[in-house]
Amino acid sequence: MTPKILPAILLPGLLISGMVKAQIIYEEDVQPIFNEHCTVCHGGTSGVSLGSYDQVMSSVGDQYGEDIVIAGEPDESPLVDKIEANPRYGVRMPQGGPYLSDEEISLIRQWIEEGAHESPPTRIADREEIPGRFELRGNYPNPFNPITTVRFYLPRxxxxxxxxxxxxxxxxxxDSGWSGAGEVAIPVNxxxxxxxxxxxxxxxxxxQTTHARLSGRMTLLK
Ligand code: HEC
Structure with missing residues (x-):
């Protein structure tokens, strides 16, 4: 079989990569903000320490009485409350200003929203190994006589x-063919x-580089 793929059909794949790229990477996106604006006062090892991912994640706000980062909940995280106007306790950070830009604040919010990971669970490199996500979903009915349907999932x-x-x-x-991303169901007689x-x-x-093969068993019972 010689596959002929139009360049246009690769577009959805590119869009997926674009979305993944937007995910926050702590070391590259968040830590530099703390280094520039916060560690001059929060660089120690006691109290609120913002010198590294582990320190940030284990810092407890004395006044809030809880972890400063609550993964998935930017609105509940003292860290966010303290960098926006009118915090619930004390003064807005960085103390005395200048305050963080809207972009910096929304980047920190997005990082917490995405789960406050040190690195995103799926990086582009993982995504490119599409064959791992190609999936065989078995045949039904099984045993069968004389027709069964084989289902598989194409990631693109x-x-x-x-x-x-x-x-x-x-x-x-x-049987062979070409299908868009999603589940494909093929009857076998x-x-x-x-x-x-x-x-x-x-x-x-x-x-050229994205291909994979999976196999299963089926039982014909006459
Ligand atoms: C000039 C020194 C200084 C800088 C710079 C500074 N802070 Fe603070 N920070 C303080 C002081 C002092 C307190 C305690 C008083 C208060 O909470 O208002 C504090 C408290 C906090 C608290 C804890 C509130 C609690 O519950 O005790 C958080 C969270 C915080 N800062 C985050 C930040 C972040 C994030 C930055 C950088 C964007 C930053 N701070 C920059 C001095 C600073």
Whole structure:
């Protein structure tokens, strides 16, 4: 099978990468803000320390009586309350100003909103190994007579092939095509064959470097 992929169909993949890129990376995006505006006063090891990820995550605000970062909850995090106007306790940070820009504040908010991770759970590099996300979803019904449907999931538009072999490896049936990202369901009719266990192989190819293959078993019972 020679897959022909139009450049345009790779676009959704690029959009996904773009969204992932927007995720906050603590070391690159957040720590520099603290280094520039806060560690002159909060660089120690007692009280609120903003010198590293671990220090930030284990700092407790005396006046708030809780962790300064509450993952996923920027509105509940004392750290955010203290850098915005009119904090619940004490004065706005950095003490005496100048205060953080709107961009810096929303970046810190976004970081907490995303779970206050040290690094985002999915980086672009992981995303590019798409074959890991290509998924076989089995066949139903199973056992079957004589028709069953094989389902698999394509993480992006790709050409695919579904091939059925006997348990000893002889070719018996094949279908192939091209589908957009999402679940693909292919009916298999083994009417001409006798009862037994068959092996099916699903192969996907999105471009020169993105291809993968998965296999399963199906039982024909006449
Ligand atoms: C010039 C010194 C100074 C700078 C710079 C400064 N702080 Fe503070 N910070 C203080 C002092 C003093 C307190 C305690 C008094 C108060 O809470 O108003 C404090 C308290 C805090 C608290 C804890 C509130 C509590 O519950 O005790 C947080 C959180 C905080 N600062 C965050 C920051 C952040 C984030 C920055 C940088 C954007 C920053 N601070 C910059 C002096 C500073």
């Amino acid at each position: 538009p790709a050409s695919w092939s579904l091939t059925v072999y006997t348990a000893s490896g002889s070719y018996v049936w094949e 083994l009417d001409a064959l006798s009862s037994g266990t068959y092996i099916y192989v699903v192969e996907m190819r999105a471009d």
